[in-house]
Amino acid sequence: MQDALRQFKADFFQALAHPTRIAIVEQLRNGELSAGALIERLGIEQANASQHLAVLRAKNILINRKAGNQVFYSVRDPLIIEVLDIMRRYFHAHMSEVLATLKAIDKAEKIHR
Amino acid sequence: MQDALRQFKADFFQALAHPTRIAIVEQLRNGELSAGALIERLGIEQANASQHLAVLRAKNILINRKAGNQVFYSVRDPLIIEVLDIMRRYFHAHMSEVLATLKAIDKAEKIHR
DNA sequence: AACTAATATTCGAAAATACGAATATAGCAT
DNA sequence: ATGCTATATTCGTATTTTCGAATATTAGTT
Structure with a gap:
Protein backbone atom coordinates (compact mmCIF):
# COMPACT_ATOMS: atom_id res chain seq x y z
CA MET A 1 0.00 0.00 0.00
CA ASP A 77 -3.32 21.94 -10.13
CA PRO A 78 -1.68 25.18 -8.96
CA LEU A 79 0.23 23.12 -6.41
CA ILE A 80 2.40 21.98 -9.30
CA ILE A 81 3.37 25.58 -9.96
CA GLU A 82 4.10 25.85 -6.27
CA VAL A 83 6.44 22.90 -6.47
CA LEU A 84 8.27 24.56 -9.34
CA ASP A 85 8.51 27.77 -7.32
CA ILE A 86 10.12 25.94 -4.46
CA MET A 87 12.47 24.37 -6.96
CA ARG A 88 13.33 27.87 -8.09
CA ARG A 89 14.35 28.73 -4.53
CA TYR A 90 16.27 25.50 -4.37
CA PHE A 91 18.24 26.31 -7.48
CA HIS A 92 18.80 29.83 -6.29
CA ALA A 93 20.22 28.48 -3.05
CA HIS A 94 22.60 26.25 -4.98
CA MET A 95 23.34 28.63 -7.78
CA SER A 96 27.08 28.22 -7.42
CA GLU A 97 26.79 24.55 -8.32
CA VAL A 98 24.42 25.30 -11.14
CA LEU A 99 26.95 27.75 -12.48
CA ALA A 100 29.73 25.21 -12.14
CA THR A 101 27.65 22.80 -14.18
CA LEU A 102 26.94 25.43 -16.79
CA LYS A 103 30.61 26.32 -17.06
CA ALA A 104 31.54 22.67 -17.44
CA ILE A 105 29.01 22.29 -20.22
CA ASP A 106 30.23 25.45 -21.89
CA LYS A 107 33.81 24.24 -21.72
CA ALA A 108 32.88 20.88 -23.19
CA GLU A 109 31.05 22.59 -26.02
CA LYS A 110 34.06 24.73 -26.81
CA ILE A 111 36.28 21.69 -26.97
CA HIS A 112 33.92 19.89 -29.30
CA ARG A 113 33.98 22.72 -31.78
CA MET B 1 21.90 28.54 -21.13
CA ASP B 77 18.99 20.86 1.87
CA PRO B 78 15.78 21.17 3.91
CA LEU B 79 14.14 22.65 0.83
CA ILE B 80 14.04 19.12 -0.52
CA ILE B 81 11.93 18.09 2.45
CA GLU B 82 9.77 21.08 1.75
CA VAL B 83 9.23 19.89 -1.81
CA LEU B 84 8.18 16.50 -0.50
CA ASP B 85 5.78 18.19 1.92
CA ILE B 86 4.15 20.07 -0.90
CA MET B 87 3.92 16.81 -2.76
CA ARG B 88 2.15 15.37 0.24
CA ARG B 89 -0.44 18.12 -0.02
CA TYR B 90 -0.66 17.47 -3.72
CA PHE B 91 -1.38 13.79 -3.22
CA HIS B 92 -3.81 14.57 -0.48
CA ALA B 93 -5.68 16.89 -2.81
CA HIS B 94 -5.90 14.14 -5.42
CA MET B 95 -6.45 11.26 -3.07
CA SER B 96 -9.39 9.96 -5.04
CA GLU B 97 -7.17 9.32 -8.03
CA VAL B 98 -4.49 7.80 -5.87
CA LEU B 99 -7.09 5.46 -4.47
CA ALA B 100 -8.31 4.59 -7.94
CA THR B 101 -4.76 3.69 -8.88
CA LEU B 102 -4.34 1.60 -5.76
CA LYS B 103 -7.57 -0.25 -6.44
CA ALA B 104 -6.53 -0.94 -10.01
CA ILE B 105 -3.24 -2.34 -8.81
CA ASP B 106 -5.00 -4.45 -6.21
CA LYS B 107 -7.36 -5.81 -8.84
CA ALA B 108 -4.51 -6.65 -11.19
CA GLU B 109 -2.72 -8.45 -8.40
CA LYS B 110 -5.78 -10.53 -7.63
CA ILE B 111 -6.11 -11.56 -11.24
CA HIS B 112 -2.50 -12.56 -11.46
CA ARG B 113 -2.83 -14.95 -8.55
C1' DA C 1 -16.66 14.22 -51.13
C1' DA C 2 -11.92 16.13 -51.40
C1' DC C 3 -8.50 19.15 -49.10
C1' DT C 4 -6.07 21.30 -45.50
C1' DA C 5 -4.65 22.24 -40.78
C1' DA C 6 -3.91 20.67 -36.01
C1' DT C 7 -2.89 17.06 -33.18
C1' DA C 8 -2.10 12.13 -31.90
C1' DT C 9 -0.26 7.49 -32.49
C1' DT C 10 2.76 3.85 -34.20
C1' DC C 11 7.24 2.05 -35.44
C1' DG C 12 12.15 1.01 -35.19
C1' DA C 13 16.50 2.17 -33.47
C1' DA C 14 19.55 4.22 -30.01
C1' DA C 15 20.38 5.51 -25.44
C1' DA C 16 19.51 5.40 -20.49
C1' DT C 17 17.97 2.86 -16.23
C1' DA C 18 17.37 -0.96 -13.05
C1' DC C 19 18.49 -5.24 -11.04
C1' DG C 20 21.17 -9.13 -8.82
C1' DA C 21 25.47 -11.54 -8.88
C1' DA C 22 30.06 -11.05 -8.38
C1' DT C 23 33.92 -8.43 -7.07
C1' DA C 24 36.39 -4.58 -4.97
C1' DT C 25 37.62 -1.33 -1.28
C1' DA C 26 38.18 0.42 3.36
C1' DG C 27 38.18 0.23 8.41
C1' DC C 28 38.68 -2.32 12.42
C1' DA C 29 39.83 -6.35 15.25
C1' DT C 30 42.54 -10.37 16.10
C1' DA D 1 49.12 -10.37 7.87
C1' DT D 2 44.32 -12.49 8.18
C1' DG D 3 39.73 -12.05 8.75
C1' DC D 4 35.35 -9.66 9.20
C1' DT D 5 31.99 -6.08 8.46
C1' DA D 6 30.13 -2.16 5.90
C1' DT D 7 29.80 -0.06 1.66
C1' DA D 8 30.83 0.76 -3.31
C1' DT D 9 31.63 -0.60 -8.09
C1' DT D 10 31.46 -3.46 -12.18
C1' DC D 11 29.19 -6.52 -15.35
C1' DG D 12 25.55 -8.63 -18.11
C1' DT D 13 20.93 -8.50 -19.11
C1' DA D 14 16.18 -6.94 -19.25
C1' DT D 15 13.24 -3.03 -19.40
C1' DT D 16 12.12 1.75 -20.29
C1' DT D 17 12.68 6.18 -22.50
C1' DT D 18 13.51 9.11 -26.31
C1' DC D 19 13.62 10.62 -30.95
C1' DG D 20 12.23 11.44 -35.90
C1' DA D 21 9.84 9.46 -39.75
C1' DA D 22 5.73 7.86 -41.19
C1' DT D 23 0.92 7.36 -40.58
C1' DA D 24 -3.62 8.13 -38.51
C1' DT D 25 -7.36 10.95 -36.73
C1' DT D 26 -10.38 14.82 -36.26
C1' DA D 27 -12.39 19.36 -37.42
C1' DG D 28 -13.21 22.81 -40.51
C1' DT D 29 -13.46 24.47 -45.55
C1' DT D 30 -14.42 24.48 -50.23
Whole structure:
Protein backbone atom coordinates (compact mmCIF):
# COMPACT_ATOMS: atom_id res chain seq x y z
CA MET A 1 0.00 0.00 0.00
CA GLN A 2 2.78 2.36 1.01
CA ASP A 3 4.67 1.03 -1.99
CA ALA A 4 1.93 1.96 -4.39
CA LEU A 5 1.82 5.46 -2.96
CA ARG A 6 5.55 5.86 -3.49
CA GLN A 7 5.18 4.56 -7.01
CA PHE A 8 2.58 7.23 -7.56
CA LYS A 9 4.93 9.93 -6.32
CA ALA A 10 7.78 8.53 -8.39
CA ASP A 11 5.58 8.67 -11.46
CA PHE A 12 4.92 12.32 -10.79
CA PHE A 13 8.62 13.10 -10.59
CA GLN A 14 9.26 10.96 -13.63
CA ALA A 15 6.81 13.06 -15.56
CA LEU A 16 8.89 16.15 -14.86
CA ALA A 17 12.22 14.42 -15.39
CA HIS A 18 12.83 15.84 -18.84
CA PRO A 19 13.93 19.32 -19.85
CA THR A 20 11.32 19.61 -22.57
CA ARG A 21 8.52 18.69 -20.21
CA ILE A 22 9.74 21.21 -17.67
CA ALA A 23 9.81 23.81 -20.41
CA ILE A 24 6.23 22.94 -21.30
CA VAL A 25 5.00 23.35 -17.73
CA GLU A 26 6.91 26.61 -17.39
CA GLN A 27 5.27 27.94 -20.53
CA LEU A 28 1.88 27.11 -19.04
CA ARG A 29 2.60 28.93 -15.81
CA ASN A 30 0.39 31.87 -16.73
CA GLY A 31 -2.43 30.01 -18.36
CA GLU A 32 -3.38 27.71 -21.17
CA LEU A 33 -1.73 27.47 -24.57
CA SER A 34 -2.51 25.44 -27.66
CA ALA A 35 -0.27 22.56 -28.65
CA GLY A 36 0.75 24.54 -31.70
CA ALA A 37 1.73 27.56 -29.61
CA LEU A 38 3.86 25.35 -27.39
CA ILE A 39 5.57 23.78 -30.38
CA GLU A 40 6.35 27.20 -31.78
CA ARG A 41 7.70 28.61 -28.53
CA LEU A 42 9.83 25.60 -27.76
CA GLY A 43 11.00 25.01 -31.30
CA ILE A 44 10.61 21.24 -31.20
CA GLU A 45 9.24 18.58 -33.54
CA GLN A 46 5.49 18.22 -33.63
CA ALA A 47 5.55 14.49 -32.90
CA ASN A 48 7.98 14.96 -30.05
CA ALA A 49 5.85 17.65 -28.47
CA SER A 50 2.79 15.47 -28.74
CA GLN A 51 4.61 12.61 -27.04
CA HIS A 52 5.73 14.75 -24.16
CA LEU A 53 2.25 16.21 -23.81
CA ALA A 54 0.92 12.67 -23.68
CA VAL A 55 3.26 11.87 -20.79
CA LEU A 56 2.16 14.95 -18.87
CA ARG A 57 -1.47 14.11 -19.55
CA ALA A 58 -1.07 10.51 -18.48
CA LYS A 59 0.36 11.62 -15.14
CA ASN A 60 -2.44 14.13 -14.69
CA ILE A 61 -0.12 17.08 -14.61
CA LEU A 62 -1.81 18.74 -17.56
CA ILE A 63 -5.41 18.86 -18.64
CA ASN A 64 -6.53 19.61 -22.16
CA ARG A 65 -9.50 21.28 -23.71
CA LYS A 66 -10.50 20.80 -27.31
CA ALA A 67 -11.62 23.85 -29.23
CA GLY A 68 -12.46 23.04 -32.79
CA ASN A 69 -9.31 22.27 -34.61
CA GLN A 70 -6.94 22.71 -31.74
CA VAL A 71 -6.20 21.51 -28.24
CA PHE A 72 -5.42 23.82 -25.35
CA TYR A 73 -3.31 22.61 -22.49
CA SER A 74 -3.07 23.90 -18.95
CA VAL A 75 -1.60 22.85 -15.62
CA ARG A 76 -4.22 20.97 -13.67
CA ASP A 77 -3.32 21.94 -10.13
CA PRO A 78 -1.68 25.18 -8.96
CA LEU A 79 0.23 23.12 -6.41
CA ILE A 80 2.40 21.98 -9.30
CA ILE A 81 3.37 25.58 -9.96
CA GLU A 82 4.10 25.85 -6.27
CA VAL A 83 6.44 22.90 -6.47
CA LEU A 84 8.27 24.56 -9.34
CA ASP A 85 8.51 27.77 -7.32
CA ILE A 86 10.12 25.94 -4.46
CA MET A 87 12.47 24.37 -6.96
CA ARG A 88 13.33 27.87 -8.09
CA ARG A 89 14.35 28.73 -4.53
CA TYR A 90 16.27 25.50 -4.37
CA PHE A 91 18.24 26.31 -7.48
CA HIS A 92 18.80 29.83 -6.29
CA ALA A 93 20.22 28.48 -3.05
CA HIS A 94 22.60 26.25 -4.98
CA MET A 95 23.34 28.63 -7.78
CA SER A 96 27.08 28.22 -7.42
CA GLU A 97 26.79 24.55 -8.32
CA VAL A 98 24.42 25.30 -11.14
CA LEU A 99 26.95 27.75 -12.48
CA ALA A 100 29.73 25.21 -12.14
CA THR A 101 27.65 22.80 -14.18
CA LEU A 102 26.94 25.43 -16.79
CA LYS A 103 30.61 26.32 -17.06
CA ALA A 104 31.54 22.67 -17.44
CA ILE A 105 29.01 22.29 -20.22
CA ASP A 106 30.23 25.45 -21.89
CA LYS A 107 33.81 24.24 -21.72
CA ALA A 108 32.88 20.88 -23.19
CA GLU A 109 31.05 22.59 -26.02
CA LYS A 110 34.06 24.73 -26.81
CA ILE A 111 36.28 21.69 -26.97
CA HIS A 112 33.92 19.89 -29.30
CA ARG A 113 33.98 22.72 -31.78
CA MET B 1 21.90 28.54 -21.13
CA GLN B 2 18.23 28.26 -20.27
CA ASP B 3 18.47 24.75 -21.63
CA ALA B 4 21.22 23.80 -19.23
CA LEU B 5 19.20 25.13 -16.32
CA ARG B 6 16.24 23.04 -17.36
CA GLN B 7 18.47 20.03 -17.71
CA PHE B 8 19.61 20.67 -14.16
CA LYS B 9 16.03 20.76 -12.91
CA ALA B 10 15.15 17.67 -14.90
CA ASP B 11 18.08 15.85 -13.32
CA PHE B 12 16.75 16.73 -9.90
CA PHE B 13 13.34 15.28 -10.70
CA GLN B 14 14.95 12.30 -12.34
CA ALA B 15 16.80 11.61 -9.10
CA LEU B 16 13.49 11.33 -7.27
CA ALA B 17 11.77 9.41 -10.03
CA HIS B 18 12.03 6.03 -8.35
CA PRO B 19 10.02 4.62 -5.45
CA THR B 20 13.09 3.31 -3.67
CA ARG B 21 14.81 6.68 -3.83
CA ILE B 22 11.72 8.42 -2.52
CA ALA B 23 11.62 5.91 0.31
CA ILE B 24 15.25 6.68 1.10
CA VAL B 25 14.65 10.41 1.28
CA GLU B 26 11.55 9.88 3.41
CA GLN B 27 13.54 7.76 5.84
CA LEU B 28 16.05 10.57 6.16
CA ARG B 29 13.39 13.16 6.91
CA ASN B 30 14.25 13.29 10.60
CA GLY B 31 18.00 13.07 10.33
CA GLU B 32 20.86 10.96 9.16
CA LEU B 33 20.98 7.19 8.92
CA SER B 34 23.71 4.75 7.99
CA ALA B 35 23.53 2.91 4.69
CA GLY B 36 23.02 -0.29 6.65
CA ALA B 37 20.11 1.13 8.60
CA LEU B 38 18.47 2.22 5.34
CA ILE B 39 18.95 -1.21 3.82
CA GLU B 40 17.38 -2.83 6.85
CA ARG B 41 14.40 -0.49 6.98
CA LEU B 42 13.69 -0.72 3.28
CA GLY B 43 14.40 -4.42 2.94
CA ILE B 44 16.31 -4.14 -0.32
CA GLU B 45 19.51 -5.63 -1.72
CA GLN B 46 22.73 -4.06 -0.54
CA ALA B 47 24.03 -3.43 -4.05
CA ASN B 48 20.76 -1.94 -5.14
CA ALA B 49 20.67 0.42 -2.17
CA SER B 50 24.19 1.53 -2.88
CA GLN B 51 23.32 2.24 -6.48
CA HIS B 52 20.33 4.35 -5.54
CA LEU B 53 22.37 6.18 -2.94
CA ALA B 54 24.94 6.89 -5.62
CA VAL B 55 22.27 8.47 -7.79
CA LEU B 56 21.05 10.66 -4.95
CA ARG B 57 24.61 11.63 -4.15
CA ALA B 58 25.43 12.45 -7.75
CA LYS B 59 22.47 14.80 -7.95
CA ASN B 60 23.47 16.43 -4.65
CA ILE B 61 20.27 15.46 -2.93
CA LEU B 62 22.09 13.55 -0.22
CA ILE B 63 25.37 14.14 1.51
CA ASN B 64 27.34 11.46 3.29
CA ARG B 65 29.64 11.36 6.27
CA LYS B 66 32.06 8.56 6.91
CA ALA B 67 32.38 7.31 10.45
CA GLY B 68 34.79 4.45 10.76
CA ASN B 69 33.27 1.45 9.16
CA GLN B 70 30.07 3.01 8.08
CA VAL B 71 28.62 5.83 6.03
CA PHE B 72 25.84 8.10 7.23
CA TYR B 73 23.55 9.77 4.78
CA SER B 74 21.42 12.85 5.19
CA VAL B 75 19.36 15.19 3.04
CA ARG B 76 21.54 18.09 2.00
CA ASP B 77 18.99 20.86 1.87
CA PRO B 78 15.78 21.17 3.91
CA LEU B 79 14.14 22.65 0.83
CA ILE B 80 14.04 19.12 -0.52
CA ILE B 81 11.93 18.09 2.45
CA GLU B 82 9.77 21.08 1.75
CA VAL B 83 9.23 19.89 -1.81
CA LEU B 84 8.18 16.50 -0.50
CA ASP B 85 5.78 18.19 1.92
CA ILE B 86 4.15 20.07 -0.90
CA MET B 87 3.92 16.81 -2.76
CA ARG B 88 2.15 15.37 0.24
CA ARG B 89 -0.44 18.12 -0.02
CA TYR B 90 -0.66 17.47 -3.72
CA PHE B 91 -1.38 13.79 -3.22
CA HIS B 92 -3.81 14.57 -0.48
CA ALA B 93 -5.68 16.89 -2.81
CA HIS B 94 -5.90 14.14 -5.42
CA MET B 95 -6.45 11.26 -3.07
CA SER B 96 -9.39 9.96 -5.04
CA GLU B 97 -7.17 9.32 -8.03
CA VAL B 98 -4.49 7.80 -5.87
CA LEU B 99 -7.09 5.46 -4.47
CA ALA B 100 -8.31 4.59 -7.94
CA THR B 101 -4.76 3.69 -8.88
CA LEU B 102 -4.34 1.60 -5.76
CA LYS B 103 -7.57 -0.25 -6.44
CA ALA B 104 -6.53 -0.94 -10.01
CA ILE B 105 -3.24 -2.34 -8.81
CA ASP B 106 -5.00 -4.45 -6.21
CA LYS B 107 -7.36 -5.81 -8.84
CA ALA B 108 -4.51 -6.65 -11.19
CA GLU B 109 -2.72 -8.45 -8.40
CA LYS B 110 -5.78 -10.53 -7.63
CA ILE B 111 -6.11 -11.56 -11.24
CA HIS B 112 -2.50 -12.56 -11.46
CA ARG B 113 -2.83 -14.95 -8.55
C1' DA C 1 -16.66 14.22 -51.13
C1' DA C 2 -11.92 16.13 -51.40
C1' DC C 3 -8.50 19.15 -49.10
C1' DT C 4 -6.07 21.30 -45.50
C1' DA C 5 -4.65 22.24 -40.78
C1' DA C 6 -3.91 20.67 -36.01
C1' DT C 7 -2.89 17.06 -33.18
C1' DA C 8 -2.10 12.13 -31.90
C1' DT C 9 -0.26 7.49 -32.49
C1' DT C 10 2.76 3.85 -34.20
C1' DC C 11 7.24 2.05 -35.44
C1' DG C 12 12.15 1.01 -35.19
C1' DA C 13 16.50 2.17 -33.47
C1' DA C 14 19.55 4.22 -30.01
C1' DA C 15 20.38 5.51 -25.44
C1' DA C 16 19.51 5.40 -20.49
C1' DT C 17 17.97 2.86 -16.23
C1' DA C 18 17.37 -0.96 -13.05
C1' DC C 19 18.49 -5.24 -11.04
C1' DG C 20 21.17 -9.13 -8.82
C1' DA C 21 25.47 -11.54 -8.88
C1' DA C 22 30.06 -11.05 -8.38
C1' DT C 23 33.92 -8.43 -7.07
C1' DA C 24 36.39 -4.58 -4.97
C1' DT C 25 37.62 -1.33 -1.28
C1' DA C 26 38.18 0.42 3.36
C1' DG C 27 38.18 0.23 8.41
C1' DC C 28 38.68 -2.32 12.42
C1' DA C 29 39.83 -6.35 15.25
C1' DT C 30 42.54 -10.37 16.10
C1' DA D 1 49.12 -10.37 7.87
C1' DT D 2 44.32 -12.49 8.18
C1' DG D 3 39.73 -12.05 8.75
C1' DC D 4 35.35 -9.66 9.20
C1' DT D 5 31.99 -6.08 8.46
C1' DA D 6 30.13 -2.16 5.90
C1' DT D 7 29.80 -0.06 1.66
C1' DA D 8 30.83 0.76 -3.31
C1' DT D 9 31.63 -0.60 -8.09
C1' DT D 10 31.46 -3.46 -12.18
C1' DC D 11 29.19 -6.52 -15.35
C1' DG D 12 25.55 -8.63 -18.11
C1' DT D 13 20.93 -8.50 -19.11
C1' DA D 14 16.18 -6.94 -19.25
C1' DT D 15 13.24 -3.03 -19.40
C1' DT D 16 12.12 1.75 -20.29
C1' DT D 17 12.68 6.18 -22.50
C1' DT D 18 13.51 9.11 -26.31
C1' DC D 19 13.62 10.62 -30.95
C1' DG D 20 12.23 11.44 -35.90
C1' DA D 21 9.84 9.46 -39.75
C1' DA D 22 5.73 7.86 -41.19
C1' DT D 23 0.92 7.36 -40.58
C1' DA D 24 -3.62 8.13 -38.51
C1' DT D 25 -7.36 10.95 -36.73
C1' DT D 26 -10.38 14.82 -36.26
C1' DA D 27 -12.39 19.36 -37.42
C1' DG D 28 -13.21 22.81 -40.51
C1' DT D 29 -13.46 24.47 -45.55
C1' DT D 30 -14.42 24.48 -50.23
